[in-house]
Amino acid sequence: MIERNPSTLKRAIQNLPGYAPPKSMWNTIESEMAFYEREAALRRAARRLPEYAPPPSVWENISQEIHQPVLRKVYAKMRPYRWAAAATLLLAVYSAMFLYEQTGKPKIEYLVSAETGHLGTNASMSPQDEEAIEEVQALFVQYHQQYNDPQGHELLAELNELNAACEELRDVIDTYGFDKNLAQELTKAELERSGVVRKMAAVL
Amino acid sequence: MIDLQKTLLIGWFGLLTVFGNAQQNTVLQVVTKRINKEFAYKDMYEVNIDGDRAEVSIETWDQPVIRIQIDLIAKHPDKETAARDLEYLQYITQRVKNKIYLRNYLSVPDGQSEPESKLKAVYLIKVPAECPVYLKTNYGQADIENLSNRLRVNSRFSQINMQNIRGWMDINTFFGELFGTKLDGNVAITSRRSDMTLRDLSGRFDINAQYGVLNIYASSGLLDLNLHADNSQVFLHTPDLAGFHYNLIAQNSKLQLPSGMKFQINETAPGIKRVTFQPKSEYYPNITVTVNLGSLFIGK
Numbered sequence: 100m101i102e103r104n105p106s107t108l109k110r111a112i113q114n115l116p117g118y119a120p121p122k123s124m125w126n127t128i129e130s131e132m133a134f135y136e137r138e139a140a141l142r143r144a145a146r147r148l149p150e151y152a153p154p155p156s157v158w159e160n161i162s163q164e165i166h167q168p169v170l171r172k173v174y175a176k177m178r179p180y181r182w183a184a185a186a187t188l189l190l191a192v193y194s195a196m197f198l199y200e201q202t203g204k205p206k207i208e209y210l211v212s213a214e215t216g217h218l219g220t221n222a223s224m225s226p227q228d229e230e231a232i233e234e235v236q237a238l239f240v241q242y243h244q245q246y247n248d249p250q251g252h253e254l255l256a257e258l259n260e261l262n263a264a265c266e267e268l269r270d271v272i273d274t275y276g277f278d279k280n281l282a283q284e285l286t287k288a289e290l291e292r293s294g295v296v297r298k299m300a301a302v303l
Numbered sequence: 304m305i306d307l308q309k310t311l312l313i314g315w316f317g318l319l320t321v322f323g324n325a326q327q328n329t330v331l332q333v334v335t336k337r338i339n340k341e342f343a344y345k346d347m348y349e350v351n352i353d354g355d356r357a358e359v360s361i362e363t364w365d366q367p368v369i370r371i372q373i374d375l376i377a378k379h380p381d382k383e384t385a386a387r388d389l390e391y392l393q394y395i396t397q398r399v400k401n402k403i404y405l406r407n408y409l410s411v412p413d414g415q416s417e418p419e420s421k422l423k424a425v426y427l428i429k430v431p432a433e434c435p436v437y438l439k440t441n442y443g444q445a446d447i448e449n450l451s452n453r454l455r456v457n458s459r460f461s462q463i464n465m466q467n468i469r470g471w472m473d474i475n476t477f478f479g480e481l482f483g484t485k486l487d488g489n490v491a492i493t494s495r496r497s498d499m500t501l502r503d504l505s506g507r508f509d510i511n512a513q514y515g516v517l518n519i520y521a522s523s524g525l526l527d528l529n530l531h532a533d534n535s536q537v538f539l540h541t542p543d544l545a546g547f548h549y550n551l552i553a554q555n556s557k558l559q560l561p562s563g564m565k566f567q568i569n570e571t572a573p574g575i576k577r578v579t580f581q582p583k584s585e586y587y588p589n590i591t592v593t594v595n596l597g598s599l600f601i602g603k
Binding site (some may be wrong): 205207210217276284 | 327328329330331332333334336337338339340349378379380382396409417418419421422423441442444460462465478479481497516590
């Protein structure tokens with residue numbers, strides 16, 4: 100390519116600003132060159148040093164270390180972190196137990212066997228007896244209202260409590276089936292109820 | 304006026320109608336649903352049991368674990384019926400914060416017929432001795448052994464058996480029976496229409512009872528007994544009769560005291576007797592009993 104305006108180009112180049120590196124740059128270059136010279140001298144000296152073969156036991160030790168299981172090597176590397184790892188493991192186990200408690204389903208099994216027995220009788224009461232108690236209670240309420248006997252108030256409260264207890268026990272026996280202990284408890288309550296009703300009847 | 308015949312009839316109705324005719328034995332199929340679960344125990348966890356028609360057994364062991372076995376049982380001559388009715392028995396085993404809830408209950412779905420089988424639940428619970436326990440039981444039975452911290456019982460129509468219990472106890476029983484042996488601690492008992500037999504008692508006892516027969520056997524470790532009983536028969540036995548301080552009040556009640564001891568007896572009002580006895584020793588346990596419309600026996 101031919102420059103068409105060489106004089107203009109030369110003038111422009113002459114007008115460009117000039118730059119010089121700082122003096123510290125030359126110092127740095129000198130110190131680096133000196134370093135490489137010293138390094139080269141050391142390398143030369145090292146090459147002149149005599150060589151010795153290591154004893155066989157050294158190679159045996161190295162060989163054993165090379166053939167150790169990877170896990171032991173990992174363990175050795177991780178040794179400084181063993182407490183942290185143990186704590187993490189403990190936390191994980193605890194969390195797992197907590198989650199198991201909260202969400203873990205209990206173990207369930209079904210068993211089937213047979214035994215000799217009976218379903219028992221129901222605990223219903225004869226309507227005549229119920230009517231008789233209601234009749235006595237009604238008459239006693241009238242009597243109590245007329246004479247306002249304080250002892251009568253206690254008897255009525257007692258009868259109400261026993262009525263409720265007997266009814267509850269009958270319901271339970273009807274629902275869950277006959278049970279000797281519950282039946283005895285019902286008999287006891289019925290006897291007490293009979294006693295209260297007799298006391299009421301005696302004052303009428 | 305009620306006629307005599309009707310009055311007599313009422314006297315007999317309980318015995319004649321409760322049981323009816325005895326049924327003949329047959330082969331019952333027993334279907335059991337067994338639930339096993341464990342909870343890790345931490346200090347102050349409380350086991351909270353709500354048993355309905357349940358037999359509950361609470362034992363202790365030396366492991367920091369609460370182990371639970373619940374048997375839900377249905378019995379019927381027909382196995383299919385027993386299996387169907389068994390599914391009506393529901394249960395809960397759940398920990399909420401520091402409380403472990405165990406519960407069984409009957410739930411018959413809408414439109415289903417009532418159960419025909421004999422149904423019940425059986426709990427076998429193992430806890431560390433220091434584990435607090437709260438037991439609520441209806442129409443069942445409970446056997447509780449060797450606890451040493453806090454025991455609360457709320458029972459209705461149930462029999463409660465307690466053996467070798469220490470610590471703080473709060474027992475409430477309605478229409479039932481209470482048996483306790485070797486109880487030691489601060490004990491509060493409220494009972495209504497329940498009988499109780501308590502043996503080998505140490506510590507402090509506060510008992511309030513109505514309509515019951517109470518047999519109480521103190522030991523030399525008894526520190527304090529406060530007993531209030533209405534319409535009840537109280538039998539109080541102490542190993543060293545003269546070693547206790549007595550403060551007794553009998554209101555319209557029969558009183559039977561041991562011979563050979565000099566009690567101070569005052570009739571403070573018609574039908575009300577106040578009896579005191581001061582032992583010779585400098586330190587002594589106190590026995591304070593008030594009986595109203597009942598009887599009180601004191602002896603060995």
